[in-house]
Amino acid sequence: MKKNEIYDFEVIDNGMNFEGIAKKDDMVVFIPGAIITEKVRGKIIKVNKNYAIAKVDEILKKASFRETPFCEVFKTCGGCDAQNITYDMQLILKRNMVKSVLDKLNVEYEILENTIGMGLPLYYRNKVQYPIREENGVSKIGFYKKRSHSIVSNECCYIQNRVIDMLAKDIFSSFIKHGFKGYNEATNDGDIRHILIRRGLHTKEIMVVIVVNKEELFEDLKILDIAKEFARKNENIKSFVLNLNTSNTNEILGSKTKVIFGSEYITDVIGNYRYFISAKSFFQVNTLQAEVLYQTLKEKLCLTGKEILFDLYSGVGSIGIFLSDKVKEVYGIEIEPDAVHMANLNIKENNVENAEYIAGSVEEKIVEFKNRNIKPDVIVVDPPRKGLDEKSIEYILDFGPKEIGYVSCNPATLARDLKLLSSNYNIKSVTPVDMFPHTSNVECVTVLQLKENM
Numbered sequence: 001m002k003k004n005e006i007y008d009f010e011v012i013d014n015g016m017n018f019e020g021i022a023k024k025d026d027m028v029v030f031i032p033g034a035i036i037t038e039k040v041r042g043k044i045i046k047v048n049k050n051y052a053i054a055k056v057d058e059i060l061k062k063a064s065f066r067e068t069p070f071c072e073v074f075k076t077c078g079g080c081d082a083q084n085i086t087y088d089m090q091l092i093l094k095r096n097m098v099k100s101v102l103d104k105l106n107v108e109y110e111i112l113e114n115t116i117g118m119g120l121p122l123y124y125r126n127k128v129q130y131p132i133r134e135e136n137g138v139s140k141i142g143f144y145k146k147r148s149h150s151i152v153s154n155e156c157c158y159i160q161n162r163v164i165d166m167l168a169k170d171i172f173s174s175f176i177k178h179g180f181k182g183y184n185e186a187t188n189d190g191d192i193r194h195i196l197i198r199r200g201l202h203t204k205e206i207m208v209v210i211v212v213n214k215e216e217l218f219e220d221l222k223i224l225d226i227a228k229e230f231a232r233k234n235e236n237i238k239s240f241v242l243n244l245n246t247s248n249t250n251e252i253l254g255s256k257t258k259v260i261f262g263s264e265y266i267t268d269v270i271g272n273y274r275y276f277i278s279a280k281s282f283f284q285v286n287t288l289q290a291e292v293l294y295q296t297l298k299e300k301l302c303l304t305g306k307e308i309l310f311d312l313y314s315g316v317g318s319i320g321i322f323l324s325d326k327v328k329e330v331y332g333i334e335i336e337p338d339a340v341h342m343a344n345l346n347i348k349e350n351n352v353e354n355a356e357y358i359a360g361s362v363e364e365k366i367v368e369f370k371n372r373n374i375k376p377d378v379i380v381v382d383p384p385r386k387g388l389d390e391k392s393i394e395y396i397l398d399f400g401p402k403e404i405g406y407v408s409c410n411p412a413t414l415a416r417d418l419k420l421l422s423s424n425y426n427i428k429s430v431t432p433v434d435m436f437p438h439t440s441n442v443e444c445v446t447v448l449q450l451k452e453n454m
């Protein structure tokens, strides 16, 4: 198989980024945009030792669940990668994706549920984060183009809440009108790197975060005027924050933050609980599905009210607080101090008297609970995409809780960690929950039970 050769492919599966997968001459060929059951004609654009990549030239047999993408920048924008597939089929493919990574590592489980989808899978994101870049002397707002850092501008993003999508663009225009410039990655120059806006779905409260490239902008009176003007026009803007990021990395937020108008947080509601959220704390971006996720976990765990529960990678304490009425005590660990500050406010706000949150990394802090002789009956983990580290897994196995709830946003690291945990645990159920419709991302709630002889 050589570059530029043209072949016909039978698409036998869709991969982790929803790219089509075919086999040819003992090679796996990835074909972005092709869908399982289709026959496509494609040109080889890259050949590696074990796989090749092809670009679709022509669809010879179209899948019945191929959909016309509703977004005009679908082909170029790096945001959504599944709009060309009907929503029902996206849910099936997400379950298939989880099944194939579990099967690949021979992870045994009792039930893999169907993916729980959204009734209206549009405008669901409660947080927009637009990069602002200067390209050829022009400042632009938009998302990154696929596999690049150049900006694709859009009129409307159909997965963002409309209010904050439009607000981000209005704020951008105002900054440009006042003479500020977008960040230039090549020269590390410019003023504004990102506009990030969060909105409480149920409270409608809005937080605006402007990520700036120069510390002196923290004192800029023009920015203060812009903030006040927007807050006058929109009474739901409760917080206007500047964040400084001068690093040359892909991180959006830097470490320094200054509130220039209003409060340091906004609030939103999940189930019966109200949560304080700050600029730097993690909060699920799909509020409606977060409730489905947490409720699924609550129902799948066998909680009797007598358990000691660890909420690891706890963010603002959302899971532990959500489960607090079903257990005796909650102990949480979270690395971001700001989020722990919010978790402690959240305990008070919700009159939760049986929870304690500490700041630090799970791998370093979990031993504190052991030293205090606190023995968990249930451990819930919700790590970032890289999953659990070996040290934390050793601690968890050593604690030996009767149940583990594993919330994961990355099926590959979930499968790897489940394989290790399954030495002592049976995997009772895996439930994919669609937190990110029209993208290939999938979240899973997995419940594990201690084996009888352990």
Ligand SMILES: C[S@@+](CC[C@H](N)C(=O)[O-])C[C@H]1O[C@@H](n2cnc3c(N)ncnc32)[C@H](O)[C@@H]1O
Binding pocket: 281, 282, 283, 284, 312, 313, 314, 315, 316, 317, 318, 319, 333, 334, 335, 336, 339, 360, 361, 362, 363, 382, 383, 384, 409
């Ligand atoms: C996927 S979020 C989950 C947050 C929370 N459970 C929720 O549902 O909103 C993962 C969280 O883990 C935190 N984190 C990342 N690495 C960590 C570590 N090594 N130890 C403790 N927390 C960590 C992040 O700051 C983030 O808040």
